[in-house]
Amino acid sequence: MDPARNTDVVVDLEVNGRSEVRTVPARTLLVHFLRENLGLTGTHVGCDTTQCGACTVELDGVAVKSCTVLAAQAAGSTVRTIEDASASTDGGLDRVQRAFWDEHGLQCGFCTPGMVLAVRQLLRDNPRPTDDEIRHGIDGNLCRCTGYQNIVAAARKAAEAGPTMAKAD
Amino acid sequence: MYPAEFAYERPSSLDGVFTALQQNPGDAKLLAGGQSLLPMMKLRLATPAMLVDLAGAAELRGQWRTDSGVRIGALTSYRELQRSPRTLSLLPGLADTLEVIADQQVRARGTVGGALAHGDPTADLPALMLALDAEVRIRSRGGERVVALGDFITGIFSTDLADDDVLTAVDVPLPPPSTGAAYEKFEQPASHLALCGVAAALAIEGGTIQHARVAMTGVSATPRRLTTVEDALLGAAADPSSLDEIAALAPHGVEPLNDLHAPAEYRSHLLEIATRRALHRAAARAGMRWTE
Ligand SMILES: Cc1cc2nc3c(=O)[nH]c(=O)nc-3n(C[C@H](O)[C@H](O)[C@H](O)COP(=O)(O)OP(=O)(O)OC[C@H]3O[C@@H](n4cnc5c(N)ncnc54)[C@H](O)[C@@H]3O)c2cc1C
Ligand code: FES
Ligand code: FES
Numbered sequence: 001m002d003p004a005r006n007t008d009v010v011v012d013l014e015v016n017g018r019s020e021v022r023t024v025p026a027r028t029l030l031v032h033f034l035r036e037n038l039g040l041t042g043t044h045v046g047c048d049t050t051q052c053g054a055c056t057v058e059l060d061g062v063a064v065k066s067c068t069v070l071a072a073q074a075a076g077s078t079v080r081t082i083e084d085a086s087a088s089t090d091g092g093l094d095r096v097q098r099a100f101w102d103e104h105g106l107q108c109g110f111c112t113p114g115m116v117l118a119v120r121q122l123l124r125d126n127p128r129p130t131d132d133e134i135r136h137g138i139d140g141n142l143c144r145c146t147g148y149q150n151i152v153a154a155a156r157k158a159a160e161a162g163p164t165m166a167k168a169d
Numbered sequence: 170m171y172p173a174e175f176a177y178e179r180p181s182s183l184d185g186v187f188t189a190l191q192q193n194p195g196d197a198k199l200l201a202g203g204q205s206l207l208p209m210m211k212l213r214l215a216t217p218a219m220l221v222d223l224a225g226a227a228e229l230r231g232q233w234r235t236d237s238g239v240r241i242g243a244l245t246s247y248r249e250l251q252r253s254p255r256t257l258s259l260l261p262g263l264a265d266t267l268e269v270i271a272d273q274q275v276r277a278r279g280t281v282g283g284a285l286a287h288g289d290p291t292a293d294l295p296a297l298m299l300a301l302d303a304e305v306r307i308r309s310r311g312g313e314r315v316v317a318l319g320d321f322i323t324g325i326f327s328t329d330l331a332d333d334d335v336l337t338a339v340d341v342p343l344p345p346p347s348t349g350a351a352y353e354k355f356e357q358p359a360s361h362l363a364l365c366g367v368a369a370a371l372a373i374e375g376g377t378i379q380h381a382r383v384a385m386t387g388v389s390a391t392p393r394r395l396t397t398v399e400d401a402l403l404g405a406a407a408d409p410s411s412l413d414e415i416a417a418l419a420p421h422g423v424e425p426l427n428d429l430h431a432p433a434e435y436r437s438h439l440l441e442i443a444t445r446r447a448l449h450r451a452a453a454r455a456g457m458r459w460t461e
Pocket of ligand 3: 105106107108109110111112142143144145146
Protein backbone atom coordinates (compact mmCIF):
# COMPACT_ATOMS: atom_id res chain seq x y z
CA MET A 1 0.00 0.00 0.00
CA ASP A 2 1.06 3.58 -0.68
CA PRO A 3 3.11 4.60 2.44
CA ALA A 4 2.09 8.23 1.98
CA ARG A 5 -1.59 7.40 2.33
CA ASN A 6 -3.12 8.50 5.61
CA THR A 7 -4.64 5.54 7.43
CA ASP A 8 -5.79 7.59 10.43
CA VAL A 9 -9.24 9.13 10.78
CA VAL A 10 -10.73 11.70 13.11
CA VAL A 11 -13.75 10.22 14.85
CA ASP A 12 -16.11 12.76 16.29
CA LEU A 13 -19.24 11.34 17.91
CA GLU A 14 -21.53 11.45 20.92
CA VAL A 15 -21.28 8.57 23.36
CA ASN A 16 -23.70 8.31 26.28
CA GLY A 17 -24.50 11.99 25.98
CA ARG A 18 -20.88 13.22 25.84
CA SER A 19 -19.05 14.52 22.79
CA GLU A 20 -15.85 12.61 22.08
CA VAL A 21 -13.16 13.25 19.47
CA ARG A 22 -10.22 10.91 18.88
CA THR A 23 -7.80 10.30 16.03
CA VAL A 24 -7.51 6.56 15.48
CA PRO A 25 -6.41 4.14 12.75
CA ALA A 26 -9.23 3.75 10.20
CA ARG A 27 -9.35 0.03 10.89
CA THR A 28 -10.45 0.63 14.50
CA LEU A 29 -13.72 -1.17 15.15
CA LEU A 30 -16.37 0.66 17.14
CA VAL A 31 -16.17 -1.91 19.95
CA HIS A 32 -12.44 -1.34 20.38
CA PHE A 33 -12.93 2.42 20.19
CA LEU A 34 -15.44 2.21 23.04
CA ARG A 35 -13.40 -0.17 25.18
CA GLU A 36 -9.86 0.98 24.56
CA ASN A 37 -10.12 4.64 23.59
CA LEU A 38 -13.01 5.58 25.87
CA GLY A 39 -12.56 2.95 28.61
CA LEU A 40 -16.19 1.78 28.33
CA THR A 41 -15.64 -1.91 28.95
CA GLY A 42 -19.29 -2.84 29.49
CA THR A 43 -19.52 -3.63 25.78
CA HIS A 44 -18.04 -7.11 25.38
CA VAL A 45 -16.27 -8.99 22.59
CA GLY A 46 -17.48 -12.58 22.51
CA CYS A 47 -16.93 -13.99 19.05
CA ASP A 48 -15.61 -11.15 16.92
CA THR A 49 -17.35 -12.82 13.94
CA THR A 50 -20.72 -10.99 14.15
CA GLN A 51 -22.51 -13.94 15.68
CA CYS A 52 -22.78 -13.57 19.47
CA GLY A 53 -24.16 -10.06 19.97
CA ALA A 54 -22.11 -9.43 23.16
CA CYS A 55 -20.85 -6.25 21.49
CA THR A 56 -24.35 -4.83 20.85
CA VAL A 57 -24.70 -1.04 21.27
CA GLU A 58 -27.28 1.49 20.10
CA LEU A 59 -26.10 3.50 17.09
CA ASP A 60 -28.46 6.41 16.40
CA GLY A 61 -31.01 4.60 18.54
CA VAL A 62 -30.81 1.21 16.81
CA ALA A 63 -29.10 -1.94 18.14
CA VAL A 64 -26.06 -2.96 16.06
CA LYS A 65 -23.05 -5.24 16.55
CA SER A 66 -20.17 -2.88 17.30
CA CYS A 67 -17.54 -5.47 16.28
CA THR A 68 -18.86 -5.07 12.73
CA VAL A 69 -19.02 -1.29 12.51
CA LEU A 70 -15.93 0.87 12.01
CA ALA A 71 -15.47 3.70 14.49
CA ALA A 72 -15.10 5.84 11.34
CA GLN A 73 -18.59 4.81 10.19
CA ALA A 74 -20.01 5.96 13.52
CA ALA A 75 -18.45 9.43 13.21
CA GLY A 76 -21.18 12.04 13.38
CA SER A 77 -23.55 9.62 15.12
CA THR A 78 -24.88 9.04 18.60
CA VAL A 79 -23.87 5.89 20.46
CA ARG A 80 -25.37 4.52 23.62
CA THR A 81 -23.75 1.66 25.54
CA ILE A 82 -24.85 -0.49 28.46
CA GLU A 83 -23.17 1.98 30.85
CA ASP A 84 -25.93 4.43 29.97
CA ALA A 85 -28.85 2.00 29.82
CA SER A 86 -30.13 3.08 33.21
CA ALA A 87 -29.36 6.78 32.75
CA SER A 88 -33.00 7.81 32.90
CA THR A 89 -33.67 5.85 36.10
CA ASP A 90 -31.67 8.01 38.45
CA GLY A 91 -29.09 5.43 39.46
CA GLY A 92 -31.40 2.42 39.39
CA LEU A 93 -31.92 -0.23 36.75
CA ASP A 94 -34.01 0.26 33.65
CA ARG A 95 -37.00 -2.05 33.30
CA VAL A 96 -35.15 -4.57 31.10
CA GLN A 97 -32.22 -4.76 33.52
CA ARG A 98 -34.67 -5.04 36.43
CA ALA A 99 -36.46 -7.91 34.67
CA PHE A 100 -33.16 -9.76 34.08
CA TRP A 101 -32.46 -9.40 37.81
CA ASP A 102 -35.93 -10.56 38.87
CA GLU A 103 -36.09 -13.51 36.47
CA HIS A 104 -32.49 -14.64 37.00
CA GLY A 105 -31.80 -13.95 33.31
CA LEU A 106 -28.03 -14.16 33.72
CA GLN A 107 -25.42 -16.44 35.20
CA CYS A 108 -21.85 -15.46 34.27
CA GLY A 109 -23.16 -12.18 32.84
CA PHE A 110 -20.87 -12.06 29.82
CA CYS A 111 -23.71 -11.93 27.27
CA THR A 112 -25.91 -9.68 29.43
CA PRO A 113 -24.96 -6.19 28.17
CA GLY A 114 -25.72 -7.29 24.60
CA MET A 115 -28.84 -9.20 25.63
CA VAL A 116 -30.25 -6.19 27.48
CA LEU A 117 -29.72 -3.90 24.50
CA ALA A 118 -31.13 -6.52 22.10
CA VAL A 119 -34.24 -6.91 24.26
CA ARG A 120 -34.67 -3.13 24.44
CA GLN A 121 -34.60 -3.00 20.64
CA LEU A 122 -37.06 -5.87 20.40
CA LEU A 123 -39.49 -4.12 22.76
CA ARG A 124 -39.22 -0.80 20.96
CA ASP A 125 -40.19 -2.56 17.72
CA ASN A 126 -42.76 -4.87 19.25
CA PRO A 127 -43.98 -3.82 22.72
CA ARG A 128 -46.04 -7.00 23.27
CA PRO A 129 -44.05 -9.87 21.78
CA THR A 130 -45.04 -13.53 22.01
CA ASP A 131 -42.42 -15.97 23.31
CA ASP A 132 -41.68 -17.00 19.71
CA GLU A 133 -41.18 -13.37 18.74
CA ILE A 134 -38.84 -12.88 21.71
CA ARG A 135 -36.76 -15.89 20.67
CA HIS A 136 -36.64 -14.64 17.08
CA GLY A 137 -35.74 -11.14 18.30
CA ILE A 138 -32.70 -12.33 20.24
CA ASP A 139 -31.55 -14.59 17.38
CA GLY A 140 -28.40 -12.51 17.06
CA ASN A 141 -27.32 -13.00 20.69
CA LEU A 142 -25.73 -16.12 22.13
CA CYS A 143 -25.72 -17.14 25.79
CA ARG A 144 -23.61 -20.09 26.92
CA CYS A 145 -25.04 -20.29 30.44
CA THR A 146 -28.75 -19.81 30.88
CA GLY A 147 -30.30 -21.97 28.17
CA TYR A 148 -32.28 -18.82 27.25
CA GLN A 149 -35.37 -19.80 29.25
CA ASN A 150 -34.90 -17.09 31.87
CA ILE A 151 -33.84 -14.53 29.30
CA VAL A 152 -37.14 -15.07 27.50
CA ALA A 153 -38.94 -14.82 30.84
CA ALA A 154 -37.09 -11.55 31.54
CA ALA A 155 -38.07 -10.10 28.16
CA ARG A 156 -41.70 -11.10 28.78
CA LYS A 157 -41.63 -9.47 32.19
CA ALA A 158 -40.04 -6.29 30.83
CA ALA A 159 -42.78 -6.13 28.19
CA GLU A 160 -45.45 -6.39 30.90
CA ALA A 161 -43.71 -3.63 32.86
CA GLY A 162 -44.61 -1.05 30.19
CA PRO A 163 -42.94 1.13 27.62
CA THR A 164 -39.17 1.30 27.44
CA MET A 165 -37.40 4.46 28.54
CA ALA A 166 -35.35 4.78 25.38
CA LYS A 167 -36.96 6.72 22.60
CA ALA A 168 -37.78 4.93 19.35
CA ASP A 169 -35.67 5.64 16.28
CA MET B 170 -9.44 -9.38 15.18
CA TYR B 171 -8.47 -6.32 13.22
CA PRO B 172 -8.70 -5.76 9.50
CA ALA B 173 -5.41 -4.98 7.74
CA GLU B 174 -4.60 -1.26 7.50
CA PHE B 175 -6.55 0.82 5.03
CA ALA B 176 -7.44 4.43 4.33
CA TYR B 177 -11.05 5.55 4.70
CA GLU B 178 -13.13 8.16 2.94
CA ARG B 179 -16.80 9.04 3.17
CA PRO B 180 -17.60 11.32 0.21
CA SER B 181 -20.72 13.44 0.56
CA SER B 182 -22.19 12.62 -2.86
CA LEU B 183 -22.15 9.99 -5.57
CA ASP B 184 -19.84 12.22 -7.64
CA GLY B 185 -17.43 12.27 -4.72
CA VAL B 186 -17.55 8.46 -4.66
CA PHE B 187 -16.54 8.32 -8.33
CA THR B 188 -13.70 10.78 -7.71
CA ALA B 189 -12.40 8.70 -4.80
CA LEU B 190 -12.54 5.54 -6.92
CA GLN B 191 -10.75 7.29 -9.79
CA GLN B 192 -7.96 8.49 -7.48
CA ASN B 193 -7.38 4.97 -6.17
CA PRO B 194 -7.70 2.76 -9.22
CA GLY B 195 -7.83 -0.93 -8.46
CA ASP B 196 -7.24 -0.89 -4.72
CA ALA B 197 -10.38 0.76 -3.35
CA LYS B 198 -13.50 -1.06 -2.25
CA LEU B 199 -16.98 0.31 -1.66
CA LEU B 200 -18.42 -0.01 1.85
CA ALA B 201 -22.18 -0.06 2.44
CA GLY B 202 -23.51 -1.70 5.64
CA GLY B 203 -20.27 -3.62 6.10
CA GLN B 204 -22.05 -6.77 7.29
CA SER B 205 -20.33 -8.92 4.67
CA LEU B 206 -17.23 -6.88 3.86
CA LEU B 207 -16.03 -6.16 7.42
CA PRO B 208 -16.21 -9.82 8.57
CA MET B 209 -14.20 -10.76 5.47
CA MET B 210 -11.64 -8.03 6.20
CA LYS B 211 -11.32 -9.15 9.84
CA LEU B 212 -10.50 -12.63 8.59
CA ARG B 213 -8.10 -11.03 6.06
CA LEU B 214 -10.04 -12.65 3.24
CA ALA B 215 -10.23 -9.12 1.85
CA THR B 216 -7.44 -6.54 2.28
CA PRO B 217 -8.44 -3.44 0.34
CA ALA B 218 -6.00 -0.52 0.68
CA MET B 219 -8.87 1.95 0.76
CA LEU B 220 -12.54 1.91 1.74
CA VAL B 221 -14.91 4.35 0.11
CA ASP B 222 -17.95 4.55 2.39
CA LEU B 223 -21.16 5.08 0.41
CA ALA B 224 -23.06 6.34 3.48
CA GLY B 225 -22.75 10.02 2.49
CA ALA B 226 -24.29 9.54 -0.97
CA ALA B 227 -27.90 10.59 -0.37
CA GLU B 228 -28.72 9.65 -3.99
CA LEU B 229 -28.59 6.00 -2.93
CA ARG B 230 -31.24 6.32 -0.22
CA GLY B 231 -34.99 6.09 -0.65
CA GLN B 232 -37.85 4.09 -2.11
CA TRP B 233 -39.85 5.37 -5.05
CA ARG B 234 -43.00 4.31 -6.90
CA THR B 235 -42.17 4.11 -10.63
CA ASP B 236 -44.46 3.60 -13.66
CA SER B 237 -43.86 -0.13 -13.60
CA GLY B 238 -43.20 -0.83 -9.94
CA VAL B 239 -40.91 0.13 -7.08
CA ARG B 240 -37.35 1.45 -7.07
CA ILE B 241 -35.35 0.73 -3.92
CA GLY B 242 -32.17 2.75 -3.34
CA ALA B 243 -29.03 0.66 -2.80
CA LEU B 244 -28.37 2.02 0.71
CA THR B 245 -31.82 1.03 1.99
CA SER B 246 -31.28 -1.34 4.92
CA TYR B 247 -33.23 -4.52 5.51
CA ARG B 248 -34.60 -2.85 8.65
CA GLU B 249 -35.82 0.18 6.71
CA LEU B 250 -37.62 -2.10 4.27
CA GLN B 251 -39.23 -4.02 7.12
CA ARG B 252 -40.60 -0.69 8.31
CA SER B 253 -41.91 0.41 4.89
CA PRO B 254 -45.54 -0.82 4.74
CA ARG B 255 -46.09 0.56 1.25
CA THR B 256 -43.17 -1.31 -0.32
CA LEU B 257 -44.09 -4.46 1.62
CA SER B 258 -47.66 -4.30 0.33
CA LEU B 259 -46.57 -3.78 -3.28
CA LEU B 260 -43.95 -6.56 -3.35
CA PRO B 261 -45.38 -9.95 -2.34
CA GLY B 262 -42.96 -12.23 -0.51
CA LEU B 263 -40.71 -9.39 0.66
CA ALA B 264 -41.90 -9.43 4.28
CA ASP B 265 -41.35 -13.21 4.47
CA THR B 266 -37.84 -12.90 3.12
CA LEU B 267 -36.69 -10.03 5.34
CA GLU B 268 -37.97 -11.82 8.42
CA VAL B 269 -35.52 -14.72 7.95
CA ILE B 270 -32.40 -12.76 7.00
CA ALA B 271 -29.68 -12.72 9.68
CA ASP B 272 -30.73 -11.10 12.99
CA GLN B 273 -32.13 -7.73 14.07
CA GLN B 274 -28.71 -6.11 14.54
CA VAL B 275 -27.37 -7.26 11.16
CA ARG B 276 -30.64 -6.24 9.44
CA ALA B 277 -30.18 -2.74 10.87
CA ARG B 278 -26.92 -2.33 8.92
CA GLY B 279 -27.06 -4.67 5.89
CA THR B 280 -28.29 -3.00 2.69
CA VAL B 281 -30.16 -4.08 -0.41
CA GLY B 282 -27.27 -2.93 -2.62
CA GLY B 283 -24.71 -4.85 -0.56
CA ALA B 284 -26.85 -7.98 -0.54
CA LEU B 285 -26.99 -8.01 -4.36
CA ALA B 286 -23.48 -6.70 -5.09
CA HIS B 287 -21.74 -9.19 -2.81
CA GLY B 288 -22.73 -12.10 -5.07
CA ASP B 289 -23.06 -14.46 -2.11
CA PRO B 290 -24.43 -17.79 -3.39
CA THR B 291 -26.37 -18.22 -0.14
CA ALA B 292 -27.95 -14.76 0.21
CA ASP B 293 -31.74 -14.67 0.55
CA LEU B 294 -32.78 -11.42 -1.12
CA PRO B 295 -31.47 -12.39 -4.60
CA ALA B 296 -33.86 -15.38 -4.74
CA LEU B 297 -36.93 -13.24 -4.11
CA MET B 298 -35.69 -10.51 -6.44
CA LEU B 299 -35.22 -13.09 -9.22
CA ALA B 300 -38.78 -14.32 -8.64
CA LEU B 301 -39.98 -10.71 -8.95
CA ASP B 302 -38.05 -10.08 -12.22
CA ALA B 303 -35.92 -7.33 -10.63
CA GLU B 304 -33.31 -5.32 -12.51
CA VAL B 305 -30.31 -3.52 -11.01
CA ARG B 306 -29.31 0.02 -11.94
CA ILE B 307 -25.55 0.55 -12.18
CA ARG B 308 -23.74 3.90 -12.50
CA SER B 309 -20.18 4.59 -13.43
CA ARG B 310 -18.49 7.84 -14.39
CA GLY B 311 -19.37 7.07 -17.99
CA GLY B 312 -23.12 6.61 -17.54
CA GLU B 313 -25.85 4.32 -16.34
CA ARG B 314 -26.94 0.83 -17.33
CA VAL B 315 -29.77 -1.43 -16.26
CA VAL B 316 -29.14 -5.18 -16.02
CA ALA B 317 -31.59 -8.01 -15.32
CA LEU B 318 -30.63 -9.56 -11.97
CA GLY B 319 -30.23 -13.00 -13.58
CA ASP B 320 -27.54 -11.60 -15.89
CA PHE B 321 -25.96 -9.50 -13.13
CA ILE B 322 -25.11 -12.52 -10.95
CA THR B 323 -22.27 -14.27 -12.79
CA GLY B 324 -20.75 -16.74 -10.30
CA ILE B 325 -19.75 -17.42 -6.69
CA PHE B 326 -19.12 -13.94 -5.21
CA SER B 327 -18.96 -12.50 -8.70
CA THR B 328 -21.23 -10.09 -10.50
CA ASP B 329 -21.29 -7.85 -13.54
CA LEU B 330 -19.90 -4.90 -11.48
CA ALA B 331 -16.60 -3.34 -12.59
CA ASP B 332 -14.24 -1.79 -9.99
CA ASP B 333 -15.57 1.70 -10.64
CA ASP B 334 -19.26 0.78 -10.85
CA VAL B 335 -21.80 1.62 -8.16
CA LEU B 336 -25.07 -0.26 -7.85
CA THR B 337 -27.48 2.61 -7.26
CA ALA B 338 -30.89 0.93 -7.01
CA VAL B 339 -32.95 -2.14 -7.72
CA ASP B 340 -36.07 -1.81 -9.89
CA VAL B 341 -38.84 -4.26 -9.11
CA PRO B 342 -41.84 -4.38 -11.45
CA LEU B 343 -45.22 -5.10 -9.89
CA PRO B 344 -46.23 -8.71 -10.55
CA PRO B 345 -49.65 -9.42 -12.16
CA PRO B 346 -52.58 -8.48 -9.89
CA SER B 347 -53.44 -11.00 -7.18
CA THR B 348 -50.03 -12.67 -7.38
CA GLY B 349 -49.23 -14.53 -4.18
CA ALA B 350 -45.61 -15.08 -3.19
CA ALA B 351 -43.71 -16.85 -0.43
CA TYR B 352 -40.14 -17.52 0.67
CA GLU B 353 -39.10 -20.76 2.37
CA LYS B 354 -35.67 -21.28 3.85
CA PHE B 355 -33.57 -23.91 5.54
CA GLU B 356 -30.74 -22.11 7.30
CA GLN B 357 -27.27 -22.98 8.50
CA PRO B 358 -27.92 -22.63 12.23
CA ALA B 359 -24.70 -20.77 13.12
CA SER B 360 -24.50 -18.28 10.26
CA HIS B 361 -28.23 -18.04 9.44
CA LEU B 362 -27.23 -18.18 5.75
CA ALA B 363 -29.38 -20.33 3.48
CA LEU B 364 -28.56 -24.00 2.89
CA CYS B 365 -31.55 -23.72 0.62
CA GLY B 366 -34.02 -20.93 0.04
CA VAL B 367 -36.86 -20.87 -2.49
CA ALA B 368 -39.02 -17.93 -3.52
CA ALA B 369 -42.23 -18.57 -5.48
CA ALA B 370 -44.65 -16.10 -7.05
CA LEU B 371 -47.88 -17.41 -8.58
CA ALA B 372 -51.00 -15.90 -10.13
CA ILE B 373 -54.02 -18.15 -10.55
CA GLU B 374 -57.15 -17.65 -12.63
CA GLY B 375 -60.06 -20.07 -12.93
CA GLY B 376 -58.10 -22.78 -11.14
CA THR B 377 -55.16 -22.58 -13.58
CA ILE B 378 -51.72 -21.08 -12.99
CA GLN B 379 -51.29 -18.02 -15.22
CA HIS B 380 -47.99 -16.63 -13.94
CA ALA B 381 -45.17 -18.52 -12.27
CA ARG B 382 -41.74 -17.50 -11.06
CA VAL B 383 -39.66 -19.76 -8.85
CA ALA B 384 -36.06 -18.99 -7.82
CA MET B 385 -33.64 -20.53 -5.37
CA THR B 386 -30.51 -19.68 -3.42
CA GLY B 387 -27.93 -21.57 -1.35
CA VAL B 388 -28.05 -24.73 -3.39
CA SER B 389 -25.73 -24.05 -6.31
CA ALA B 390 -22.99 -21.61 -7.34
CA THR B 391 -25.45 -18.77 -7.87
CA PRO B 392 -29.03 -17.97 -6.95
CA ARG B 393 -31.11 -18.65 -10.04
CA ARG B 394 -34.58 -19.26 -11.43
CA LEU B 395 -35.90 -22.81 -11.67
CA THR B 396 -37.20 -22.59 -15.23
CA THR B 397 -38.14 -26.28 -15.45
CA VAL B 398 -40.49 -25.78 -12.53
CA GLU B 399 -41.85 -22.52 -13.94
CA ASP B 400 -42.56 -24.11 -17.34
CA ALA B 401 -44.39 -27.01 -15.72
CA LEU B 402 -46.47 -24.67 -13.56
CA LEU B 403 -47.66 -22.46 -16.38
CA GLY B 404 -51.16 -23.63 -17.40
CA ALA B 405 -51.17 -26.42 -14.78
CA ALA B 406 -54.13 -26.99 -12.48
CA ALA B 407 -53.66 -25.19 -9.18
CA ASP B 408 -54.27 -28.07 -6.82
CA PRO B 409 -52.06 -29.56 -4.10
CA SER B 410 -51.23 -32.79 -5.90
CA SER B 411 -50.09 -31.12 -9.10
CA LEU B 412 -48.01 -28.62 -7.09
CA ASP B 413 -46.35 -31.56 -5.31
CA GLU B 414 -45.61 -33.31 -8.59
CA ILE B 415 -44.11 -30.16 -10.08
CA ALA B 416 -42.03 -29.43 -6.94
CA ALA B 417 -40.34 -32.81 -7.44
CA LEU B 418 -38.83 -31.39 -10.66
CA ALA B 419 -36.93 -28.69 -8.72
CA PRO B 420 -33.57 -30.52 -8.44
CA HIS B 421 -33.52 -31.30 -12.20
CA GLY B 422 -30.62 -29.61 -13.96
CA VAL B 423 -29.30 -28.05 -10.72
CA GLU B 424 -25.70 -28.78 -9.75
CA PRO B 425 -25.76 -28.63 -5.95
CA LEU B 426 -22.83 -27.35 -3.86
CA ASN B 427 -21.10 -29.99 -1.78
CA ASP B 428 -19.30 -28.43 1.18
CA LEU B 429 -18.81 -28.68 4.95
CA HIS B 430 -22.27 -27.21 5.57
CA ALA B 431 -24.20 -29.85 3.61
CA PRO B 432 -23.58 -32.62 1.09
CA ALA B 433 -25.02 -32.25 -2.41
CA GLU B 434 -27.75 -34.90 -1.99
CA TYR B 435 -29.03 -33.18 1.14
CA ARG B 436 -29.20 -29.81 -0.60
CA SER B 437 -31.12 -31.41 -3.51
CA HIS B 438 -33.55 -32.91 -1.04
CA LEU B 439 -34.04 -29.57 0.73
CA LEU B 440 -34.60 -27.94 -2.64
CA GLU B 441 -37.60 -30.15 -3.36
CA ILE B 442 -39.08 -29.63 0.11
CA ALA B 443 -38.58 -25.86 0.11
CA THR B 444 -40.04 -25.63 -3.41
CA ARG B 445 -43.11 -27.59 -2.38
CA ARG B 446 -43.70 -25.45 0.70
CA ALA B 447 -43.12 -22.20 -1.19
CA LEU B 448 -45.53 -23.25 -3.97
CA HIS B 449 -48.24 -24.22 -1.49
CA ARG B 450 -47.93 -20.99 0.45
CA ALA B 451 -47.75 -18.80 -2.65
CA ALA B 452 -50.81 -20.54 -4.10
CA ALA B 453 -52.78 -20.09 -0.88
CA ARG B 454 -51.90 -16.39 -0.92
CA ALA B 455 -52.88 -16.14 -4.59
CA GLY B 456 -56.38 -17.09 -3.52
CA MET B 457 -56.36 -20.77 -4.38
CA ARG B 458 -58.94 -22.71 -2.36
CA TRP B 459 -58.63 -26.34 -1.51
CA THR B 460 -59.39 -28.75 1.27
CA GLU B 461 -56.40 -30.75 2.46
C1 LIG C 1 -24.11 -12.82 11.40
C2 LIG C 1 -24.56 -12.59 9.99
C3 LIG C 1 -25.65 -13.29 9.52
C4 LIG C 1 -26.08 -13.11 8.20
N1 LIG C 1 -27.16 -13.82 7.79
C5 LIG C 1 -27.64 -13.64 6.55
C6 LIG C 1 -28.79 -14.33 6.11
O1 LIG C 1 -29.43 -15.10 6.86
N2 LIG C 1 -29.21 -14.13 4.84
C7 LIG C 1 -28.56 -13.26 4.00
O2 LIG C 1 -29.01 -13.11 2.87
N3 LIG C 1 -27.49 -12.58 4.39
C8 LIG C 1 -27.01 -12.75 5.64
N4 LIG C 1 -25.89 -12.05 6.03
C9 LIG C 1 -25.21 -11.14 5.07
C10 LIG C 1 -25.87 -9.76 5.12
O3 LIG C 1 -27.14 -9.88 4.53
C11 LIG C 1 -25.05 -8.65 4.44
O4 LIG C 1 -25.34 -7.48 5.13
C12 LIG C 1 -25.34 -8.28 3.04
O5 LIG C 1 -25.19 -9.43 2.28
C13 LIG C 1 -24.37 -7.23 2.53
O6 LIG C 1 -24.88 -5.93 2.66
P1 LIG C 1 -23.96 -4.77 3.26
O7 LIG C 1 -24.67 -3.50 3.01
O8 LIG C 1 -23.62 -5.08 4.64
O9 LIG C 1 -22.69 -4.84 2.29
P2 LIG C 1 -21.14 -4.62 2.57
O10 LIG C 1 -20.64 -5.64 3.49
O11 LIG C 1 -20.87 -3.20 2.89
O12 LIG C 1 -20.58 -4.90 1.08
C14 LIG C 1 -20.61 -6.20 0.52
C15 LIG C 1 -19.95 -6.15 -0.87
O13 LIG C 1 -20.77 -5.44 -1.79
C16 LIG C 1 -20.09 -4.29 -2.31
N5 LIG C 1 -21.10 -3.23 -2.37
C17 LIG C 1 -21.93 -2.85 -1.36
N6 LIG C 1 -22.78 -1.91 -1.79
C18 LIG C 1 -22.48 -1.68 -3.09
C19 LIG C 1 -23.04 -0.81 -4.09
N7 LIG C 1 -24.09 -0.01 -3.81
N8 LIG C 1 -22.49 -0.82 -5.33
C20 LIG C 1 -21.45 -1.64 -5.61
N9 LIG C 1 -20.89 -2.49 -4.71
C21 LIG C 1 -21.41 -2.51 -3.47
C22 LIG C 1 -18.95 -4.03 -1.36
O14 LIG C 1 -17.85 -3.43 -2.03
C23 LIG C 1 -18.61 -5.44 -0.89
O15 LIG C 1 -17.80 -6.08 -1.82
C24 LIG C 1 -25.42 -12.20 7.34
C25 LIG C 1 -24.34 -11.47 7.81
C26 LIG C 1 -23.90 -11.65 9.12
C27 LIG C 1 -22.74 -10.87 9.60
S1 FES D 1 -18.32 -9.80 19.39
FE1 FES D 1 -19.61 -8.79 18.01
S2 FES D 1 -21.09 -10.27 17.54
FE2 FES D 1 -19.71 -11.37 18.85
S1 FES E 1 -25.00 -15.56 31.25
FE1 FES E 1 -23.11 -16.47 30.71
S2 FES E 1 -23.14 -16.24 28.55
FE2 FES E 1 -25.11 -15.62 29.07
